[in-house]
Structures are given as structure tokens and as C-alpha cells.
């Protein structure tokens with residue numbers, strides 16, 4: 001599978017109806033044919049665990065994720081997030097959650113690669129952090145097409161997309177109510193589950209916090225998982241507000257790390 005998210009089909013007339021809407025979707029208004037299967041990755045090929053990683057428990061210099069490593073980053077983040085309360089809320093069905101997590105994560109990695117910054121561990125992709133610089137964190141239809149988010153309804157199903165939309169809308173409101181000055185948004189961070197607790201996550205965040213400190217810019221993030229709050233607090237973030245997601249036990253915490261000025 002290539003990293004490309006969709007392939008233009010210049011010959012609309014020969015665009016025969018798809019045999020299965022679960023694998024191919026015709027994006028009628030633009031004449032693009034998009035293979036939905038491109039949004040699912042063969043995780044097994046990216047599952048090699050790097051227990052001898054030189055960055056385990058040590059100070060390391062994170063590197064920018066190469067577009068060619070998008071698949072490896074998606075696999076690591078999907079493994080890190082499949083048990084997350086947000087993914088459990090969006091997809092309560094255990095049998096479907098992994099594939100749907102892969103899809104959601106893949107679109108988010110695309111979003112980060114196209115419009116933000118994605119950082120990872122040197123040498124081997126054992127973790128990834130997606131950061132949106134000031135002023136870049138907004139959604140448009142063009143962005144939704146480019147990242148594959150346009151397929152959310154098809155992939156997540158009606159109930160899944162309804163829940164995901166509720167979450168996204170509440171998160172967006174919380175975000176804009178808490179911070180209006182220019183800031184970075186730590187969108188997603190995840191470490192391979194077998195390597196968690198060895199300072200990889202903090203190492204991946206700290207170099208960016210040095211940069212935001214130098215630039216006197218605050219950082220915003222949301223934490224639906226209560227277990228990670230102490231991790232962020234140790235890095236200087238504070239819970240600014242909590243929002244309950246209706247009809248669920250999910251709580252979204254908006255956290256801010258001040259700029260220091």
C-alpha cells in the first residue's frame with residue numbers, strides 16, 4: 001500500500017459502479033475514485049518491537065516523521081490508542097474497534113504530516129507525537145478529502161460517527177473557549193504499548209516544550225484518558241476545564257501549559 005490517500009480518476013465514463021461500497025467509494029462530485037481499503041493497514045508488518053531501542057530510558061533527539069514511515073507511525077499509534085476511553089466510546093464493539101482505530105489514527109497522521117508536525121523516535125518508529133503549530137489547527141472540506149476524514153461516516157457507521165461528532169464538537173468548543181492567543185496544540189502522542197513507561201513519551205514531548213518555551217507560546221491539549229493526566233502535569237500542563245460527554249462516562253479534560261511569560 002502506498003501512502004497516497006486517493007487517486008484521481010480522469011476517465012469518469014469508465015468509472016463503473018463500485019462492486020462493494022465497503023471497499024471502494026466514488027466521490028461523485030469530483031469524479032475521484034477512492035479505495036477505502038487504503039485506509040486500513042496491514043499492521044502485522046509494522047509490529048516489530050524494538051526492545052533494544054537506543055532511546056529507551058535515555059535522552060534522545062526526536063526526528064520528524066518521514067512520509068514513508070506514515071504506516072509505521074499509524075500502527076504504533078493504533079496499538080497505543082485501541083484501549084483509550086475515547087476509542088471505546090466511539091466504537092464500543094470490541095471486534096470492530098481495532099480497524100476503526102487504525103482508520104481514525106491514519107487520518108490524523110495524514111493531517112499532521114500535511115498541516116502540522118509529526119515527531120518520532122530516531123532509527124525506529126516506536127512512538128509518534130502530532131503537533132499543530134499556531135494557526136494551523138482547523139478543518140476544511142479540502143483537508144477532510146486530503147486526509148481521508150471524508151470517509152468517517154462510511155467507516156465508523158452512523159452511531160459511531162454520531163458519537164465521534166459529539167466528541168469533536170465538544171472538544172472544539174472547549175479548545176476555543178480556553179485559549180484564543182496563538183498556541184501549539186499537542187494533538188496526539190502515543191508510545192508503543194510494550195515500550196511505555198521508559199521515558200520515551202516524555203522525551204518526545206520535552207524537545208517541543210523547549211521550543212515553545214523559547215518562543216513564549218502556550219500549549220493546549222485534550223486528555224480523555226484520566227490515567228495520562230499526571231504524566232502531563234509533570235510536564236507543566238494543568239487541567240483548565242473538564243467537560244462530560246452526554247450519555248457516557250467519557251470526560252474531556254482541556255489542559256494548558258502556559259508560555260511562561
Ligand SMILES: CC(C)(COP(=O)(O)OP(=O)(O)OC[C@H]1O[C@@H](n2cnc3c(N)ncnc32)[C@H](O)[C@@H]1OP(=O)(O)O)[C@@H](O)C(=O)NCCC(=O)NCCS
Pocket residue numbers: 080081084188189190191192195196197198199200201202203222223224225227228230231
Ligand atoms: C501517555 C504516554 C504517551 C506516555 O509515554 P511513556 O513513554 O509511557 O511515558 P514516560 O515513561 O515518559 O512517563 C511515564 C508516565 O507516563 C504515564 N504512563 C505510562 N504508561 C501509561 C499508560 N499505559 N497509559 C497512561 N499513562 C501512562 C504515567 O503517568 C507514567 O508515570 P509513572 O511511571 O510515574 O506512573 C504513553 O503511555 C501512551 O502512549 N499511552 C497510550 C496513549 C495515550 O493515552 N496518549 C495520550 C493521549 S491523551
